[in-house]
Amino acid sequence: MPTDPLFQPVASEARSPRTVSLSFNDQPLMVPAGSTVAAALLMSGINRFRATPVSEAPRAPYCMMGVCFDCLVTVDGVPNRQSCLVEVAAGMRILAQEGARDLLLQPANIAPGEVQP
Amino acid sequence: MSQDVHGATPAGVIVIGAGLVGSAVAYGLARAGVDTVVLDQGDNAFRASRGNFGLVWVQGKGYDLPDYARWTRSSATRWPALAEALLADSGIDVQCKQPGGFHMCFSDDELLERQARLHRLQNALGDYPFQMLDAAELKTRLPLIGPAVVGASYSPQDGHVNPLKLLRALHASAQAQGARLHGGVQVDRIDCAPGEFCVSAGPRRFVAPRIVLAAGLGNPGLARQVGLQAPVAPNRGQVLISERVRPFLAYPTINVRQTDEGTVQLGDSMEEVDFDDGTTTPVLAAIARRAVATFPLLQGVGLVRAWAALRVMSPDGYPIYQQSNAHPGAFVVTCHSGVTLAAAHALRIAPWILGGAQPDELGVFTGERFLPDKVFSHAH
Numbered sequence: 001m002p003t004d005p006l007f008q009p010v011a012s013e014a015r016s017p018r019t020v021s022l023s024f025n026d027q028p029l030m031v032p033a034g035s036t037v038a039a040a041l042l043m044s045g046i047n048r049f050r051a052t053p054v055s056e057a058p059r060a061p062y063c064m065m066g067v068c069f070d071c072l073v074t075v076d077g078v079p080n081r082q083s084c085l086v087e088v089a090a091g092m093r094i095l096a097q098e099g100a101r102d103l104l105l106q107p108a109n110i111a112p113g114e115v116q117p
Numbered sequence: 118m119s120q121d122v123h124g125a126t127p128a129g130v131i132v133i134g135a136g137l138v139g140s141a142v143a144y145g146l147a148r149a150g151v152d153t154v155v156l157d158q159g160d161n162a163f164r165a166s167r168g169n170f171g172l173v174w175v176q177g178k179g180y181d182l183p184d185y186a187r188w189t190r191s192s193a194t195r196w197p198a199l200a201e202a203l204l205a206d207s208g209i210d211v212q213c214k215q216p217g218g219f220h221m222c223f224s225d226d227e228l229l230e231r232q233a234r235l236h237r238l239q240n241a242l243g244d245y246p247f248q249m250l251d252a253a254e255l256k257t258r259l260p261l262i263g264p265a266v267v268g269a270s271y272s273p274q275d276g277h278v279n280p281l282k283l284l285r286a287l288h289a290s291a292q293a294q295g296a297r298l299h300g301g302v303q304v305d306r307i308d309c310a311p312g313e314f315c316v317s318a319g320p321r322r323f324v325a326p327r328i329v330l331a332a333g334l335g336n337p338g339l340a341r342q343v344g345l346q347a348p349v350a351p352n353r354g355q356v357l358i359s360e361r362v363r364p365f366l367a368y369p370t371i372n373v374r375q376t377d378e379g380t381v382q383l384g385d386s387m388e389e390v391d392f393d394d395g396t397t398t399p400v401l402a403a404i405a406r407r408a409v410a411t412f413p414l415l416q417g418v419g420l421v422r423a424w425a426a427l428r429v430m431s432p433d434g435y436p437i438y439q440q441s442n443a444h445p446g447a448f449v450v451t452c453h454s455g456v457t458l459a460a461a462h463a464l465r466i467a468p469w470i471l472g473g474a475q476p477d478e479l480g481v482f483t484g485e486r487f488l489p490d491k492v493f494s495h496a497h
């Protein structure tokens with residue numbers, strides 16, 4: 001089954017002169033400022049965002065509007081964030097969400113307030 | 118199925134209500150080979166079976182009514198057989214796990230009260246295994262426990278299941294055994310004739326020599342029509358659901374449990390708010406605070422859902438099981454622990470409905486105990 005994104009960037013966004021640099025799984029990417037993490041990653045050709053918790057099947061964004069939870073990634077150390085609801089920021093460090101989050105491995109420096117946007 | 122000349126659908130037994138209670142009874146009836154019709158109102162009804170916590174819980178129950186403790190235990194011990202039968206009939210694994218469960222206490226008074234309650238049960242029932250654990254002992258059993266927990270009771274009798282899979286498995290298994298399940302059928306009238314009950318739902322009619330009222334909060338009005346008492350009322354419980362996380366908790370506890378798929382369920386409140394199944398922020402916040410006090414590593418966990426559902430509660434909190442004296446063949450079956458009691462409902466209530474002896478424990482659970490002219494007492 002093809003997994004090429006069906007999304008096309010709107011022309012004004014694609015031509016946006018402003019970009020930010022971030023990384024996905026330590027791969028540096030330049031993406032349009034103002035876009036969501038999900039859109040930015042899809043635009044960069046990434047089609048495996050996470051592995052499901054139970055069967056570890058690959059997944060990518062589906063609804064792009066905060067409903068399906070298929071777009072989960074770890075953003076700056078915070079696991080299971082819905083990438084379609086998070087705006088890109090310069091220097092963001094994004095990791096694929098590999099299965100269920102492990103509560104035993106939570107970084108001590110994350111305040112609870114940051115975890116639930 | 119055939120319709121008789123009057124346009125009514127005949128059956129061996131009609132069960133009203135396809136929640137956990139009605140479905141478990143119907144499954145037992147269908148397994149016994151009886152032509153069983155199940156009628157369920159649908160998504161506009163209040164349905165505890167779709168919003169509960171999933172515990173198969175024994176410890177502490179029935180401390181002032183030992184027959185309830187016995188009845189509860191008789192279900193918990195039959196749960197593995199029920200789970201196996203459901204898997205065979207439906208292919209659905211309801212994830213019944215009974216590793217024992219913990220009830221956390223947050224003050225010394227709470228811990229003493231807990232101990233007294235379990236001792237009383239042990240004295241009444243004899244073989245009633247439990248342990249009281251202080252903070253240090255608890256920490257060796259559950260290393261992730263928080264410092265606010267002063268101790269806990271543990272009983273090897275307790276367990277949990279996936280309650281949504283349970284409901285689906287009961288529906289599928291009952292149907293696999295031949296039961297006919299009709300959704301969107303709200304029963305509004307029951308006419309009693311000797312040896313025959315005629316059930317009307319709008320223009321549709323169903324007839325059978327036996328009828329089981331398992332309509333949850335719909336029971337009071339239906340019971341009156343067949344000479345029974347079922348004065349149940351709603352009691353609200355709110356629940357929080359987390360994102361899926363790697364397994365960290367191998368045991369169910371009274372307020373936090375982790376499902377087979379990694380979800381953490383945080384429960385639950387008990388509120389008298391009539392027919393209101395909305396959620397409220399202060400109650401959900403208290404549930405979250407208690408869960409974090411129990412297991413501090415939950416502090417940063419993401420919450421993905423919150424809901425409330427209405428328990429089906431009798432005035433004394435105990436079940437109502439009774440056959441009508443005025444109209445034999447009509448039974449009411451209703452309780453507030455339909456997950457725990459599912460095995461007893463399928464394996465012990467169904468044979469009684471079909472004419473077998475009433476299970477010994479059930480004598481104290483008649484609806485008549487709530488009649489105003491009766492002196493209220495537990496006969497035991």
Ligand SMILES: Cc1cc2nc3c(=O)[nH]c(=O)nc-3n(C[C@H](O)[C@H](O)[C@H](O)COP(=O)(O)OP(=O)(O)OC[C@H]3O[C@@H](n4cnc5c(N)ncnc54)[C@H](O)[C@@H]3O)c2cc1C
Pocket residue numbers: 133134135136137138139140156157158159160162163164165166167168169170171172173174302303304305331332333334335336339353354355356385425426427428429451452453454455456457458
């Ligand atoms: C928050 C919460 C947590 C809980 N936790 C646990 C737990 O951990 N362990 C446990 O054992 N129990 C628990 N319970 C209790 C358990 O969920 C209930 O005991 C059980 O679901 C009751 O099942 P029921 O079939 O009687 O009721 P319901 O699920 O309410 O089903 C009644 C059915 O009857 C139908 N109906 C009503 N009126 C009519 C009518 N006139 N005609 C046709 N159909 C009708 C409705 O459509 C409905 O489907 C909990 C409950 C809540 C709310």
Ligand code: FES
Pocket residue numbers: 038060061062063064065066067068069070071072082083084085
């Ligand atoms: S793509 Fe559906 S929630 Fe993000």
